[in-house]
Amino acid sequence: MAQKNLSITILLLFVSSSMVLGHESPNSMQYPLVVSTWPFLEAVRAAWRAVDSGFSAVDAVVEGCSACEELRCDGTVGPGGSPDENGETTIDALVMDGTTMEVGAVAAMRYVKDGIRTAKLLMQHTQHTLLVGEKASAFAITMGLTGPTNLSSPESMEKWNKWKENGCQPNFWKNVKPANSCGPYHPKDVSSVAELTEVTCSMSNRLEDPASNSHHISLHNHDTISMAAIDKTGHIAVGTSTNGATFKIPGRVGDGPIAGSSAYADSEVGACGATGDGDIMMRFLPCYQVVESMRLGMEPKLAAKDAISRIARKYPDFVGAVFAVDKNGLHAGACHGWTFQYSVRSPDMEDVQVFTVLP
Ligand SMILES: *[C@@H]1O[C@H](CO)[C@@H](O)[C@H](O)[C@H]1NC(C)=O
Numbered sequence: 001m002a003q004k005n006l007s008i009t010i011l012l013l014f015v016s017s018s019m020v021l022g023h024e025s026p027n028s029m030q031y032p033l034v035v036s037t038w039p040f041l042e043a044v045r046a047a048w049r050a051v052d053s054g055f056s057a058v059d060a061v062v063e064g065c066s067a068c069e070e071l072r073c074d075g076t077v078g079p080g081g082s083p084d085e086n087g088e089t090t091i092d093a094l095v096m097d098g099t100t101m102e103v104g105a106v107a108a109m110r111y112v113k114d115g116i117r118t119a120k121l122l123m124q125h126t127q128h129t130l131l132v133g134e135k136a137s138a139f140a141i142t143m144g145l146t147g148p149t150n151l152s153s154p155e156s157m158e159k160w161n162k163w164k165e166n167g168c169q170p171n172f173w174k175n176v177k178p179a180n181s182c183g184p185y186h187p188k189d190v191s192s193v194a195e196l197t198e199v200t201c202s203m204s205n206r207l208e209d210p211a212s213n214s215h216h217i218s219l220h221n222h223d224t225i226s227m228a229a230i231d232k233t234g235h236i237a238v239g240t241s242t243n244g245a246t247f248k249i250p251g252r253v254g255d256g257p258i259a260g261s262s263a264y265a266d267s268e269v270g271a272c273g274a275t276g277d278g279d280i281m282m283r284f285l286p287c288y289q290v291v292e293s294m295r296l297g298m299e300p301k302l303a304a305k306d307a308i309s310r311i312a313r314k315y316p317d318f319v320g321a322v323f324a325v326d327k328n329g330l331h332a333g334a335c336h337g338w339t340f341q342y343s344v345r346s347p348d349m350e351d352v353q354v355f356t357v358l359p
Contacts (some may be wrong), residue, residue, distance in 0.1 A: 033231075054232060076246075078115070082152070092108065092240075134206060273342075289307045299330070341356050
């Protein structure tokens, strides 16, 4: 009798473990694969065409992000969008090879529209990781990309003029005077205890101020394309491109070109892409955390949620999202403060599919 029970138990164990295997095996066939923040369908299709016809994961994310730069996805990628306080558009981009762990990135690049192609040239032809500003533009032009180019558009100029007419509101300053008009700005004196208290109060007010909040929440202020690709050989790469936050202080660099923040990849584990309030997110390196959590065995959904909730505990009003994809192609997203969408193209799909993640 006891022996019979034992054999039944063994049979059940066998059945349940093979069910688990049966569930996982289709997943291991889920590449080539492309995952991207937001419904940037044409960008994902461009990356898919590359990776499906045998190009590397690096080439795929470069083709995908480059398509978004050309299409000016949502006005926040490529030229012609997100003017800074001086009305200028600059470009941030990154590419990372998850097999060699090489990274190429450009930040606050002026006069050249091809962000991710410059990042790739930096990764493949130099030993550096990050170039900034006009020196990044000079590198890009030396390496054969088009420039110097005027990155402004009539739309970005109009947006900037309206913002100036509105007393340069909203903006990214705090604890300065003047508070409600254009600069130049100067630090508010914070030397006395009384003023220090006042500053602390006004900072917490700032977070609740609907005007400044809507500034941060606006979808069109903070999108980045962050894309991951797994190629036919199982190699993983990530890429990002953005023209940054609208009305940023000139010289500001967000999370876009920061490896581990906007994106991270390790072909042995998987990849992550992020979007949102880059000034806050880059303090937490959420994509590095997602990949390292998956390395320790966490599934993508939990790894994504964990990285987002770590930021939310410190900044309850932050707006952001990540997607996580493991090396088998299992993917998930997590977000805070807004509804997030990410796009996927895998061999079993007819076309790109958009997944919606609620906060
Ligand atoms: C750049 O382009 C914008 C928009 O078309 C235009 O308003 C501006 O004058 C141009 N700047 C230069 C230096 O040509």
